[in-house]
Amino acid sequence: MKNRWITFFTGIISVRITGKGLERYINTLIKNGLLIWSVRRNGIQSLTFKMKLNDLSKLRELSRGSGIKIEFIKKEGLPFLFKRLLMNSGFLVGAISFLVIITILSNMIWGIQIKGAEPATEYKINKELDKMGVKVGKLQFFVDNVESIQRQLTNNIEEITWVGVELQGTTYHLQVVEKNEPEKPNYLSPQHLVAKKKAVIVDMFVEEGQAVVDIYDRVEPGQLLVSGVIGKEGQNVQVPAKGEIWGETWYKTSVEIPIKTTFQVYNGNEKRKHSLKLGNVKIPLWGFGKIEYKEFETETNEKQIKFLNWTLPISLVSDTHREKESETRIYSNEEAIDVAKKMARLDIKNNLPEDAKIIGENILHQAVDNDKVTVSIHFQIVENIAGGQPIIQGESE
Structure with missing residues (x-):
């Protein structure tokens, strides 16, 4: 019989018949359209064969008054398998429930460990994590990724300079570096202070x-400002000169601003799609249809599913498409010049120490050419110009 495997889906019955005239009875079944196979003789008055479950009612009809005894000895195929599963549904449901519960527990947050933070800072970190939904008992699928948690903590808590976030199994490990660490004493060797x-x-x-030197003195780079050699002649002592010498310095910077600029911005429209990823195959779960935006940017967030200590090749993927x-x-020319001035100030501040101050500025040149505004500005700055210079052995003032 060709393609016999197809009958597995409809069901197969193994039948034993006993009585007289078995061959004639088999021929009667075949003439009436019953499909039978694997016919075997088990004795003088006994035969076995297989047939389709769908032909059972026809078999019973043809057996009436034939004097043939029919016995069903085996049942195979999907209908009987499904029936057996229903009869043992308690075990099946229990096994599936067990796997589901273990998988859920393996993807929960069971611990948050914070190292390197003072108690007050640790309290603020825990409070901020709670706002973000990073708490014990929360599923990792609904929590931001590690990079996002790290960025939000660094931006929202002033007391920390840096925080490293790492997810190990079901526990988040945070390594914190605080800003207000006690300064280590700086032991200096004998030195002069010279102009930088x-x-x-x-x-x-x-x-x-x-x-x-004194106030209003003009100094050149490398000129001695504060000597590290003190005392009377013949009784000189070398010390590490320390202090702050504030001087007025001068800087010149040029900034070029285009009058017309085209750039991309988000308009607030977005569409999210959720899918289950099995290996390299994505199965959509939520958010169907095409993205109708002409221009958009896609942000993908992928959460791996774990089972105990193993990371399964299964993940939940969330794609956020933002329209641009x-x-x-x-x-105008006046607006471009104003923006150029602000950029020049910002550029100067970024290249100066925090304690330096701008006390004056003067526009040396401004021009509009080829749809661009060019501005050159002269800045007057007050900053600490002193720098250390080691004293050579045997040197005296």
């Missing part, structure tokens, strides 16, 4: 050493 750049001195505070639009910004 050309300047006019406007203020000075000498903590240790002998000042050799092209915006064109056109400055």
Whole structure:
């Protein structure tokens, strides 16, 4: 019989018949369209064969008054398998429930460990994590990824300089570096303080050493400001000169601003799609249809599913498609010059120490050419110009 495996889905019955005239009875069944196979003789008055479950009613009808005894000895195929599963459904449901519960527990957050933080900072971190939904008992699928948690903690808690976040199994490990760490004492060897750049001195505070310049003096790079050699002649002592020498310095910077600029912005429209990823195959779960946006950017967040200590090749994938639009910004000449000034100030501040101050500025040149505004600005800055220079052995003032 060809393609006999197809009958597995409809059901197969193994039948034993006993009585007289068995061959004639078999021929009667075949003539009436019953499909039978694997016919075997088990004795003078006994035969076995297999037939389709769908032909059972026809078999019973043809057996009436034939004097043949019919016995069903085996049942095979999907209908009987399904029936057996229903009869043992308690075990099946229990096994499936067990696997589901273990999988859920393997993907929950069971611990949060924070190292390197003071108690007050640790309390703030725990509070911030709670706002983000990172808490014991929460499923990892509904929590932001590690990079996002790290970024939010760094931005929202002023007391920390850096925080490393790592997920190991079901526990989040956080390594914290705080800003207000106690400063280690700085032991200096004997030194002078010299000028780091050309300047006019406007203020000075000498903590240790002998000042050799005064306010309003003009100094050149490398010029001695505070000597580390103190005492009377013949009784000189070398010390690490310390202090702050504030001088007025000068900087020149040029900034070029296009009058017309085209850039991409998000307009607030977004569409999310959720899918189950099996290996390299994605099965959509939620959010069907095409993305109708002309221009968009896609952010993908993938959560691996774990079972005990194993990471399964299964993951939940969330794709967020955000629509973008092209915006064109056109400055007037006055607006472009104003923006150029602000950018120049920002550029100067980024290249100066935090305690430096801008005390004056003067536009040297401004021009509009080829739809661009070019501005050159001269800045007056007050900054600490003192730098250490080791004293050579045997040197005296």
